[in-house]
Amino acid sequence: MNLTIDNTKVTVEQGATILEAARSAGIYIPALCSHPNLPPSRQVKPFEAVYRGKEEVKNDNSSSEYEGCQLCLVKIEGKDDLPTACTTEVGEGMVVQTNTPEIQQKRRGNLNTILAEHPNVCLACDRKEDCDPFRGGIRKASIITGCEFCPNNFKCELQEVSAYIGVDESLPPYEYKGTPSLKSDSFFERNYNLCIACTRCVRACQEVRVNNTVGYVFQDGNATIGSKAPSLEESGCQFCGACVDVCPTGALTEWNNKWDGVADTRVLSTCPYCGVGCQLELLVKKDRIIGVSPKGDGTVNQGQACVKGRFGIAEFVHHTDRLTVPLIRKNGNFEEASWDEALDLVAEKMGTYNANEMAVITSAKCTNEENYVIQKFARAVLGTNNLDHCARL
Ligand code: SF4
Ligand code: SF4
Ligand code: SF4
Ligand code: SF4
Known part of the structure; x- marks a missing residue:
């Protein structure tokens, strides 16, 4: 066309x-x-809704009337x-x-x-740039009343859209919803005071992840976004982070990098946790990984990840217990060694066995390519077919 x-x-x-x-x-x-990774908003099904409070709202059909x-x-x-x-x-x-x-x-x-129904004072303020020098002092507020107090400042789609369309300065002050922020869940916080009910998280959870953890919650005549049970854990959440990735506001905020601000750079990498090989962008700030963004278009994972790749990388890369150099046991104690020393030692010891006395066990926590290389090493270099994989244990 x-x-x-x-x-x-x-x-x-x-x-x-x-x-x-x-x-x-x-x-x-x-x-x-x-959102490019989601079906259109009007296709949200009437949802397995959750009803809390008054029974008479059970016939509320507002989810199917959502106009985007x-x-x-x-x-x-x-x-x-x-x-x-x-x-x-x-x-x-x-x-x-x-x-x-x-x-x-x-x-x-x-x-x-x-x-x-959203904190709008900063969006409508014509002097918001003047706040930048003071931001460090005013951001970590318990109640978010504007962008300068919000962990999503400068990485927020609602800000971008508002800047493009232009916000009416005569907009009346919004009314703070007073919804308690949900801080007990693992990996991310839910602050529905910042929710604009765009239903992206609902479609990500129900139609992409097919997990039905979050959706409309009907309570006392109102339809809001929420989880089946009060906590995500009780609602069967996979903690894949798909909802966080598509949320256009600060309503869903990762704990790990809540106040880290905007990354300096993004580095494309392959998830090291399994053979699917999800493509992930590592969000890097001051030489540290502060977060992960699954890569979309044209990748094997199409913008998705599992809990390990989405939330488990920064901690392990920077963990103080992580081995970063080879260790050789000498006199009962592990001592740091160079890679050359370690590889020479292994080669020397392996040289004392014949091929059938050796076996190689590979790992499900390696990429496909690494597993391919290790089987090639076993068969072509060691000359053994004694090869197995830990996924069968
Ligand atoms: S969610 Fe976005 S628009 Fe709303 S207060 Fe936070 S930064 Fe501002
Ligand atoms: S983390 Fe995944 S499973 Fe949990 S609510 Fe979000 S999209 Fe649904
Ligand atoms: S939590 Fe975020 S993604 Fe979900 S409806 Fe609210 S604003 Fe949209
Ligand atoms: S561990 Fe998860 S995120 Fe990583 S490659 Fe496997 S499925 Fe993808």
């Missing part, structure tokens, strides 16, 4: 949405509920309305505008609705 978006010619497969077409051409359209964030509005030549780019399929010869005064004004109105 050939179309024109903001005077740029774009070609995509039939069935692609305007939002996908724009993204493929590097054209930015603000969107808070849509309504920020990705676009203008299609020849049409009067402003459809959402995330749900409109491209057509041959279509001419699309993504940023006209009319579109931006409509978006601003919809953003105001979102920000009416």
Whole structure:
């Protein structure tokens, strides 16, 4: 399909949405509920909802009426309305505008609705840059009343979208929801005071991970986002972190790097924990890994990881107990050695056995490539087929 978006010619497969077409051409359209790794927000099923409190809200069907964030509005030549780019399929010869005064004004109105229940003072403040020199002193607040107090400051999609659309300075002060922050779960904190109910976490958990840990919780006539049981552990969470990765606000925040700020650099690496070989971007700050972001497009893991790769790397890489040099036992004690010394010793001792006296056990905690190399070493160098794998233990 050939179309024109903001005077740029774009070609995509039939069935692609305007939002996908724009993204493929590097054209930015603000969107808070849509995410490249997730199905569209309107496809959220009525959910295995959790009902707490009054029984009469059980017939509430608001999850199936979810209309999305309504920020990705676009203008299609020849049409009067402003459809959402995330749900409109491209057509041959279509001419699309993504940023006209009319579109931006409509978006601003919809953003105001979102920000009416979100800490908005910093977003609307025209002097927010002046806060930067004082940030170190005011950030670690127990209640987050604005971006300068928020661990998500400078890495927040809601900030990015608000800056693009422009926040109405006359926006009334929001009302603090007063939802207790959930601090007892492992790996990440849930602060639903910052939640904008975009349902990204719900779709990540239910439709990508097929785990149904989080979804709508109906309580006393209100629909909010939450977990089946009060804690994630009791709700059967895998702690894969998929919900954290797609959350566009600071509502879901990793414990390990909560106040570490923005990484200096990202380094693409392969997860060292198993043979799947998930591609992960290591978030590095001041020569330390502060977090991990699973790589999306074109990778074996498609933006996903398991708990080990997602939350278990920084700790083990920097753990004080980690062996970083070979140790050789001398007189009953381990002593540090160089790799040459260690390898020479192993080669010398192995040289005293014949091939059938040796066996090699490989590990499930290695990459496929490492396991391939070790079997090659066993068969081609040692000359033995005595080879096994710890996954069978
Ligand atoms: S979640 Fe984003 S927009 Fe909201 S207070 Fe935090 S940094 Fe600001
Ligand atoms: S960590 Fe994974 S399983 Fe747990 S709530 Fe998030 S997406 Fe669902
Ligand atoms: S917790 Fe985050 S991802 Fe989930 S609905 Fe709220 S803002 Fe969206
Ligand atoms: S341990 Fe988990 S994250 Fe790492 S490669 Fe295996 S499945 Fe992927």
